Amino acid sequence: MKYIILTTTLLLSVLSQPDPNINIPKNDGTIDNGVDQNGNQVGNLNNKPFCDQFPQLEIGDGTQNRQGQCSLTIQGAVPSFDQMVSTMITSPGNGEVVDPNTDFTISVDTQNLQTGFFSDAQNLYYVQGQGLNADGIIFGHQHVTVQAMDANNLQAADPRVFSFFKGLNDVAGDGRTLSVVVPAGTLKNDGLYRICSITGSHTHQPVIMPVAQRGSQDDCIRIEVKAGGAGNQADQQNNDQQNNDQQNNDQQNNDQQNNDQQNNDQQNNDQQNNDQQNNDQQNNDQQNNDQQNNDQQNNDQQNNDQQNNDQQNNDQQNNDQQNNDGNGQFGGFRRRSLRKNLNQRRRR
Numbered sequence: 001m002k003y004i005i006l007t008t009t010l011l012l013s014v015l016s017q018p019d020p021n022i023n024i025p026k027n028d029g030t031i032d033n034g035v036d037q038n039g040n041q042v043g044n045l046n047n048k049p050f051c052d053q054f055p056q057l058e059i060g061d062g063t064q065n066r067q068g069q070c071s072l073t074i075q076g077a078v079p080s081f082d083q084m085v086s087t088m089i090t091s092p093g094n095g096e097v098v099d100p101n102t103d104f105t106i107s108v109d110t111q112n113l114q115t116g117f118f119s120d121a122q123n124l125y126y127v128q129g130q131g132l133n134a135d136g137i138i139f140g141h142q143h144v145t146v147q148a149m150d151a152n153n154l155q156a157a158d159p160r161v162f163s164f165f166k167g168l169n170d171v172a173g174d175g176r177t178l179s180v181v182v183p184a185g186t187l188k189n190d191g192l193y194r195i196c197s198i199t200g201s202h203t204h205q206p207v208i209m210p211v212a213q214r215g216s217q218d219d220c221i222r223i224e225v226k227a228g229g230a231g232n233q234a235d236q237q238n239n240d241q242q243n244n245d246q247q248n249n250d251q252q253n254n255d256q257q258n259n260d261q262q263n264n265d266q267q268n269n270d271q272q273n274n275d276q277q278n279n280d281q282q283n284n285d286q287q288n289n290d291q292q293n294n295d296q297q298n299n300d301q302q303n304n305d306q307q308n309n310d311q312q313n314n315d316q317q318n319n320d321q322q323n324n325d326g327n328g329q330f331g332g333f334r335r336r337s338l339r340k341n342l343n344q345r346r347r348r
Contacts, residue, residue: 048072062127076129076201078210079112083136085207085217086111087197089144091179094221099228100187106144107179108168108197108219113140115178116171117202130201130208138207142168142178143198149222151192163187187225196220 051059051070060071079085091107098104117139119128131139146164147157164186168178187193197218199207207217 060126062123062125064121064125071126073126073203073205074129075208077132078130078208079132079136079138081210083112083138084209084211084214085113085138085140085199086215087142087199087217087219089195089197089219089221090177092195092221092223095223097224097226098187098193100190100225101184101227103181103184105179105181106146106195107177108142108144109176110142110172110178110197110199111176112137113142113199113207114138115141115175116169117141118167118169119203121167121204124203126203126205128203130205139202140200140207141202143200144168144180145196145198146182146187147194147196148187148189149192149194157194163193190226191224193223193225194220195223 048059051057051072054070057068057070058065060069060073087108087110089106090109091105092098114133114137117131118141119125133139144164144166145162147162149157164182166180168180170178172178197220199217201207209217
């Protein structure tokens with residue numbers, strides 16, 4: 001364990017020291033030999049005419065000059081499209097309520113950055129171009145910053161004012177995640193705050209990407225600082241849960257009422273259907289009865305007609321019989337008269 005701690009301490013010490021290959025620009029705009037000891041160009045003497053356009057600015061010399069400066073440092077090596085940097089703040093959560101009287105942790109997950117490369121910011125600021133490792137990954141480090149926001153005035157925050165700032169100079173244990181603890185009492189006032197990452201190359205310049213259209217290499221979230229924040233948030237969550245439970249109960253009651261109403265409606269529909277069926281059955285029965293009555297009447301009419309026909313036939317037969325009988329009587333009488341007349345003639 002002591003060996004690991006000693007090794008880590010030595011590594012961080014080396015990384016924080018000036019790179020022996022870096023030649024610091026001079027105030028006259030020149031660089032010693034213009035190359036490092038390996039023959040690599042570390043500055044661009046052609047930038048001197050460019051900086052002449054800004055006579056009010058000093059030539060950058062590795063210090064952080066609040067009055068501004070003109071840098072002669074080349075941009076350096078740019079990663080490929082597939083090895084661009086991307087960052088996400090994983091803790092605290094966006095919108096989380098934080099108690100200012102309690103420590104809280106800011107954690108940052110960064111992709112495609114070989115962490116732990118952090119030059120001396122007091123003397124080696126912006127003096128070397130961006131570098132890549134053998135896999136094409138940028139040498140660099142992370143920062144986090146926390147600023148108070150005015151929730152009622154949605155304007156860009158003043159970059160000169162911040163409540164907390166920390167460079168994350170260590171090597172990420174998993175190659176990606178770096179964290180820092182914000183001590184209790186750091187955030188003085190309740191309200192809305194913004195937490196942002198700032199990804200930097202070895203000598204602190206913002207990381208340079210190969211294309212303009214891309215996702216951001218940095219991330220920002222909002223938090224609410226409120227005394228008793230974590231407890232209040234838990235209470236709020238409980239209240240929200242109770243409200244959700246109440247809404248669920250109300251919904252279930254409504255669903256039950258709707259089901260009951262549907263059942264009643266179904267029963268009413270079934271009753272109506274039964275009544276309709278009964279009415280239809282009665283109508284059918286009535287129609288059947290009417291049909292039977294009509295059939296009976298037709299049968300009775302036919303019987304009556306048959307009887308009338310039979311009666312007429314009988315009457316006709318009787319008439320015919322009477323006629324026949326009449327004809328017979330008349331014929332006999334005529335024959336007797338003829339014989340009588342004949343006999344009378346003979347006597348004469």
